Amino acid sequence: MAMPEPTAPEGAAFRAYREEVRKEWLDYNGHLNDASYAIALTRAHELLLEHLGLSAGYRESHQASMFTVEMHLAYVAEVNAGQVLTAATRVVEADHKRLRLRSELYADGVLAATGECLYLHVDTVAGHTAPLPADRQSAVDALLTAHAGLRT
Amino acid sequence: MSESPNRVTTPNEGRLAAVWDDRAEIAAPLRLHETTAPPEWMDYNGHMSESCYLLAFGDSADAFFRYIGIDEAYRAAGHSLYTSQTHLHHRREVALGEPLVMTLQVLDLDRRRVHIYHEMRHGETDDLIAMAEQLLVHVDMAAGRSDDMPADLHRHVAAIRDAHAVLPRPTVVGHPIAIRHDQ
Numbered sequence: 652m653a654m655p656e657p658t659a660p661e662g663a664a665f666r667a668y669r670e671e672v673r674k675e676w677l678d679y680n681g682h683l684n685d686a687s688y689a690i691a692l693t694r695a696h697e698l699l700l701e702h703l704g705l706s707a708g709y710r711e712s713h714q715a716s717m718f719t720v721e722m723h724l725a726y727v728a729e730v731n732a733g734q735v736l737t738a739a740t741r742v743v744e745a746d747h748k749r750l751r752l753r754s755e756l757y758a759d760g761v762l763a764a765t766g767e768c769l770y771l772h773v774d775t776v777a778g779h780t781a782p783l784p785a786d787r788q789s790a791v792d793a794l795l796t797a798h799a800g801l802r803t
Numbered sequence: 804m805s806e807s808p809n810r811v812t813t814p815n816e817g818r819l820a821a822v823w824d825d826r827a828e829i830a831a832p833l834r835l836h837e838t839t840a841p842p843e844w845m846d847y848n849g850h851m852s853e854s855c856y857l858l859a860f861g862d863s864a865d866a867f868f869r870y871i872g873i874d875e876a877y878r879a880a881g882h883s884l885y886t887s888q889t890h891l892h893h894r895r896e897v898a899l900g901e902p903l904v905m906t907l908q909v910l911d912l913d914r915r916r917v918h919i920y921h922e923m924r925h926g927e928t929d930d931l932i933a934m935a936e937q938l939l940v941h942v943d944m945a946a947g948r949s950d951d952m953p954a955d956l957h958r959h960v961a962a963i964r965d966a967h968a969v970l971p972r973p974t975v976v977g978h979p980i981a982i983r984h985d986q
Contacts, residue, residue, distance in 0.1 A: 677810045680878070684811040685886045686857035693853050707847065719853050721980050722891040749982045767980045 664739035664755075664801060665702065665794075668695035672734050672758070683730035683763075688756065689722060692766040695738035696752050700770075703790045715781060717750065717770040724766045734758040741798035745791045747782045748772045811858070813865040814838070820874035823959050829966035832906040835866035837926060840901050851897035857889065860921045860935045863905035867919070871959040881945055882953075884917065888938040892975050894931050902926025909964040910976065914951045915941040917960055920973050936976050 668691070676687035700706045700717055710716040730736070737757045744751040749771055756764040774781040783791065814836075836859075844855035864886075868874070873884060897903065904926045911918040921935040943950035952960070 674809055675811070679810070679812075679816070679875075684858075684861070685889065686854050686861050687811065689854035689857050689889075689891075690852075710848070716848075718893070720893050722853060722889075722893075723980050724889045726885070726887055726889075744982045746982055746984075751980060751982060769980050769982070 663797060664741045665699045666737065666739055667698040667702070668736070668738040668740070670694065670736050672730060672732055672736060674732060677732055681732060683758075685724075685726070688724055688726065688730075688764050688766070691736050691738070691756055692722070692724065692754055692764070692768070693719070695740055695754050695756070696768055699740050699742075699752060703794065704787055705772075709787075710775065713784065714776045715772060715774050718773045719768050720771050721769040722766065723768075724764055726764050728758065728761060728763045730758040730763050736763070741801050742791065742794045743767070743798070745795050747788065748780050750791060813862050815862070815865055815869055817875065818869055820869045820872045820877065823872060823955070825962070829963055831967050831970055832908040832922075833867060833870065833963070834904065834906050835870060836863035837902065837904045838862065840897050840899055840903060842899060844897075845899055849898065853891075853893070856891060856893065856897075856923065856933045857935070859903060859905060859923060860889075860891075860933075860937075863907055863921055864919070864937070864939075867907050871963070872956050878944070881943060882950065883942055883944055884939045885942045886937055887916075887940045888936075890936045890975075890980075892934040894933055897932060903932065908967050908970055908973070909960060910967070910972070912957070912960050912964055914957065915949050917941075920976055922973075934973065934975055936973075 672683060676683055676690060678684040697706060705717050738754045740752055740754040742750065743753045749769065751767060751769050753767045754765065755762055756766060771780050772783050773779065838859060840851050844851050846852045868884060902925065904924050906922045908920045909917065910920055917939040919937050919939065922931060923933040924931055940949045941952045
């Protein structure tokens with residue numbers, strides 16, 4: 652089993668996500684369902700996209716959006732009702748139209764999963780990929796640089 | 804996220820595992836689950852939420868578990884197949900009410916691990932919508948660690964793997980996520 656190496660929380664990763672496990676995310680045995688880890692991962696990543704000015708408001712103002720093309724989850728530990736989920740997220744790769752984010756998901760501070768998503772910047776009117784606007788590209792590049800020294 | 808407000812459920816919940824027949828033909832790939840994208844799977848853009856692709860594949864995996872012999876009674880006796888890794892690939896969006904057909908291919912197994920590959924296609928156009936590669940691990944739930952599959956269960960999964968050896972190896976299998984600069 653390819654277990655990701657547990658890593659201590661690191662100061663410079665993006666850590667806005669914090670949420671208690673919801674009952675409707677649990678499966679028959681009271682554990683966080685496989686698909687619900689993806690909910691937490693996408694919510695954590697959505698906060699980082701918001702920080703970069705690439706979330707719901709951007710979609711309306713620019714008729715463009717970040718689409719998830721791939722998601723990779725490695726499950727490390729079971730998560731139970733009442734636990735608090737947090738995430739440490741970093742930008743690990745980016746170019747003019749693609750962005751790769753990686754997160755460690757924690758339950759009450761204990762590593763529960765690691766996850767990665769690859770996003771494409773899409774012009775929602777034309778229906779195909781498009782380069783990021785210069786200001787968003789700068790924001791992405793700044794975070795990519797800031798996160799470059801962190802372990803991935 | 805599901806029809807029950809209290810927790811995630813699957814359409815086959817409570818259905819007894821099938822009785823295995825060693826002489827029965829095994830479909831390649833398996834086609835054990837289809838559904839229609841329900842309102843609760845839609846996001847604010849009117850498209851299916853990312854995590855709901857995983858719910859649909861999870862329901863197909865649950866049907867697979869019942870096909871090979873894992874149901875509630877099997878789990879109550881202390882063992883289960885847990886998902887260790889999932890790698891999802893999205894090819895196109897799904898709108899409310901679209902018919903979805905899932906297929907499942909067994910790529911490989913050893914004594915306690917099973918490597919599977921799912922596809923989701925549009926029920927009318929057969930368009931490829933999404934794929935998922937998963938690594939499953941047979942677990943002793945009380946001990947909290949992996950454990951060998953019982954002989955019968957292993958034989959069932961091996962028979963499916965053998966029947967699926969005629970299928971091409973999916974091109975997305977076995978790759979990490981990366982930005983490929985040759986595109």
